[in-house]
Amino acid sequence: MPATKFSPSITSRPVYPGLVSRGAAPSLMVADAEGAEALIDLVERDPAVLDAAHIVYVPAGAPFGARLSALGARLCHEAPSLSAALPRIRAALAEARMGFQLYLAGTEGLIGRVAAEAVSAGLPLDAIQSEHRGSIARRMQCVHCKGITEDVATDPFVCAHCGLTLFVRDHYSRRLGAFQGVCVDAETPGIVPASQEIRP
Amino acid sequence: MTIRFNEETFRDDYTFYNSPQAIRRFPFPFDRDDYMYSVNMEPHAGGPEGSVFERRFDVDEHYVAEMRDRAITLDEDPLRCQSLPHMELAGWDLLELIMTCKAEDYPDLFELRRDGDQWHWINRPLGIEQRFTFLDAGTLPHGPMEYITRQTQGDFAVLDQREGNLWMDAGMVTSQADWSLDFDIGMNFFEWHAPVPKAHEMGIFQRALKFLMNVQQGAPSRRLNWTMTVNPRLDTSPENYHKWGPEKRELTPENVGAKQYLRVELQSFWRLPRSNALAFPIRCYLIALEDLVSVPKWGRRLHRVLRDLPDELAEYKGFAVNRPLIVDYLARFDDGAPTSPGIYPD
Amino acid sequence: MTALTLRVAAKEPLTPLVTRFRFEHPEGARLPLFSGGAHVVVEMTDGNQLRRNAYSLISDPNDGSGYEIAVRREDAGRGGSRFMHGRVAAGDLIRVGAPVNLFSLDLRARKHLMIAGGIGVTPFLAQIRQLDRLGQPYELRYAARSRAEAAGLRLLPRSPRVHVHISDEGGRMDLGGLLAGQPLGTHVYTCGPEGLIAAVEETAARLRWPRAALHSEAFLAPPPGRPFTVRLARSGITIEVGPHESLLEAIEAAGVDAPWLCRGGACGQCETAVLSCRGEIEHHDHWLDAGDRASRTKIMPCVSRFAGEELILDR
Structure with missing residues (x-):
């Protein structure tokens, strides 16, 4: 699956320009599902990126685990979920020194969550690269109850926490790693537009 | 000067x-009969006697009630006041700025005694007397920004300046025109303005940013912004949209004059000394249409502005659904006579 | 630009080339506080010429009792520093602008690494006092050619966080070693000659440092040069720029109001549109990019000059 092309949007909506090798600098590469293919492509373009790379992969049912571990990175770890991998990612960030690179590939939820962790650990944004692959489902914050709903694929959707029906905005918070969901029938309770699939 | 504070x-x-x-x-x-975005900045260096521009942080008859309303909002949702860790110094700068301005501009209401780092603050309208050590947050009941903005009308954004941009890294936001501090905190100038239609293409934000980055100590600037709100509600937050949203649909031709308010923000911009941050107070003033039309010039002009406003702006400002009702009401106060330039009553 | 009239409270040579000045309010009033890295613009009236030079504040940002600067005498310069050394004396009144900071600390940093070359140590003197007060970690590396020339030795505190590298004594700074292995969240600040700034940037790029963690300030004074003529279209006048005068100073001397902030080619405030250019603009600023320069439609009059037949500005 090639890198996703998103339609133009507002300036807070993140863009994912694709991964470019920064050479043999120590790095952490985190990917989920089809994001693995972006890492494989990156290594193909410049095998030197692997010299000091630590790969963390969340397959989410995708079949790329074996190919990733065969690349020969310094470390390659497969995790059952991103939540399960986060303590490991935090530990890697805590040990990192300036010059460290973060490569993120896969869904917006993964890219947003790991980038938010890295920034709060002190990594400047320009040390983070990202490439979107796979599902375009979004990670949404409910502006009302503050709960996060993962993998939102329709607009509007029901908040997994408070049950309000929310519309999907393009307004995005890097600190939260999430888009904003706002009550769709606030002014006219009960009148909810038909749910549609989110498009890129 | 004495102010009678409203019970409201x-x-x-x-x-x-x-x-x-x-x-x-x-x-x-x-200041004219039509409206489009502009970087309408002017020095915040006083204004006509009695006007809201006269003093640096205007205190009016709504002060005590507004502070009570802010406290209720914060009890319900403490996330309306947040400060990223590197912004504490800017919080002290803001506290010093407000305390010194208020004590100088309203000596009968506020008093500040300083003995080195030992400060003694008296706020008579709110019945507060506080001794604390400047730059020692442990000596105040809240962080410095929260402490002083619980005693100052208007919302506050405190912006960090770095990388050629301004970053919304702290704020006290309980009377906002439908934006969420909890969501927007940490964003840069272009990101937090992203949802505003048209202005990006017009280059408004590039020009505004360049201006704001050069605001200097001792030379604050100001501008006015506006929107429309049904009911005199300060907390028109997205957080509570599902609670106040239904009120927007309660307007009728009979009640529009009493229930529909023009909401004006007096925004000012201050360079802070120790942190080099920029303080951005957003002071909200509300007026019912039926009161506004008691000034004939304002009734005529608001009618023309709202009637001719591009749809996108009415939509963004959240009153598109009520625009016909509002314009019909205001039309009754517009005889077509010419209006004088400027914002003040004739 | 708000300026205060202050009294020169002290003038003290630190080295043969560098002199410290202290300014205080004539009535003893407190001066506005500032943030580490801020500068002030000092006005020097020399006959009928008004020069304005920017100097970093070196005193404690939290001390409003006075402002201190350290001025290095530049014998090949336009004359501002010579004026300060030779003509300004304790007790004189002098106009000093409000502090402006174009080289501020990033207070999010987990660690501040400061690299100073020569007189470039000045902004750091205020910054380390600010960081000491905030309790934030820093490391200062100060490089000078010889002990005799190193004014910083008189100004820096003795501290395990301050390291001095005297090149005459073989104490050169190892930038590669310094930048490798710094903890995540470190910010680097460089102030000094252009060569030092370029060397830090090059080393940091090689070690894959993100640009957002690099800060620098070149102490750029308007260079002298050959005289030239400029037409100011909006004002409808033609002015001569003398060899020891900047274009901005010549515009001001002609009574034309022009915006400015840093007077050192860094802040962008004085950017002026070029309406016609037959000749070469000598760009000395850090503001315009290569595209701007190639377009020949912009000039920064605070530091840049011109050689050729005709230059017409929208001013």
Whole structure:
């Protein structure tokens, strides 16, 4: 699956320009599902990126685990979920020194969550690269109850926490790693537009 | 100068009101009969006697009630006040700025005694007396920004300046025009303005940013912004949209004059000394249409502005659904006579 | 630009080339506080010429009792520093602008690494006092050619966080070693000659440092040069720029109001549109990019000059 092309949007909506090798600098590469293919492509373009790379992969049912571990990175770890991998990612960030690179590939939820962790650990944004692959489902914050709903694929959707029906905005918070969901029938309770699939 | 503070509410029974003097000094935001975005900055260096521009941080008859409303909002949702860790110094700068300005501008209401780092602050309208050590947050009941903005009308954004941009890294936001501090905190100037239509293409934000980055110590600037709100509600937050949203649909031709308010923000911009951050107070003034039209020039002009506003702006400002009702009401006060330039009553 | 009239409270040579000045309010009033890295613009009236030079504040940002600067005498310069050394004396009144910071600390940093070359140590003197007060970690590396020339030795505190590298004594700074292995969240600040700034940037790029963690300030004074003529279209006048005068100073001397902030080619405030250019603009600023320069439609009059037949500005 090639890198996703998103339609133009507002300036807070993140863009994912694709991964470019920064050479043999120590790095952490985190990917989920089809994001693995972006890492494989990156290594193909410049095998030197692997010299000091630590790969963390969340397959989410995708079949790329074996190919990733065969690349020969310094470390390659497969995790059952991103939540399960986060303590490991935090530990890697805590040990990192300036010059460290973060490569993120896969869904917006993964890219947003790991980038938010890295920034709060002190990594400047320009040390983070990202490439979107796979599902375009979004990670949404409910502006009302503050709960996060993962993998939102329709607009509007029901908040997994408070049950309000929310519309999907393009307004995005890097600190939260999430888009904003706002009550769709606030002014006219009960009148909810038909749910549609989110498009890129 | 003495101010009689109104006994009033900004929620539930909405007993908010403007006295005749408050109507007269209302900061009407339109200096001509049409409106488009502009970087309409001017020095915040006083204004006509009695106007809201006269003093650096205007205190008016709504002060005590507004502070009570802020406390209720914060009890319900403490996330309305947040400060990223590197912004504490800017919080102290802001506290010093407000305390010194208020003590100088309203000596009968506020008093500040300083003995080195040992400060003694008296706020008579709110009945507060506080001794604390400047730059020692442990000696205040809240962080410095929260402490002083619980005692100052208006929302506050405190912006860090770095990488050629301004970053919304701290704020006290309980009377906002539908934006969420909890969501927007940490964003840069272009990101937090991203949802504003048209202005990006017009280059408004590039010009505004360049201006704001060069605001200097001792030379604050100001501008007016506006929107429309049904009921005199300060907390029109996205957080509570599902609670106040239904009120927007309660307008009728009979009640529009009393329930529909023009909401004006007096925004000012201050360079802070120790942190080099920029303080951005957003002071909100509310006026019911039926009070506003008591100034004939304002009634005529608001009618023309709202009638001719591009749809996108009415939509963004959240009153598109009520625009026909509002314009019909205001038309009754527009005889077509020419209006004088400037914002003040004739 | 708000300026205060202050009294020169002290003038003290630190080295043969560098002199410290202290300014205080004539009535003893407190001066506005500032943030580490801020500068002030000092006005020097020399006959009928008004020069304005920017100097970093070196005193404690939290001390409003006075402002201190350290001025290095530049014998090949336009004359501002010579004026300060030779003509300004304790007790004189002098106009000093409000502090402006174009080289501020990033207070999010987990660690501040400061690299100073020569007189470039000045902004750091205020910054380390600010960081000491905030309790934030820093490391200062100060490089000078010789002990005799190193004014910083008189100004820096003795501290395990301050390291001095005297090149005459073989104490050169190892930038590669310094930048490798710094903890995540470190910010680097460089102030000094252009060569030092370029060397830090090059080393940091090689070690894959993100640009957002690099800060620098070149102490750029308007260079002298050959005289030239400029037409100011909006004002409808033609002015001569003398060899020891900047274009901005010549515009001001002609009574034309022009915006400015840093007077050192860094802040962008004085950017002026070029309406016609037959000749070469000598760009000395850090503001315009290569595209701007190639377009020949912009000039920064605070530091840049011109050689050729005709230059017409929208001013």
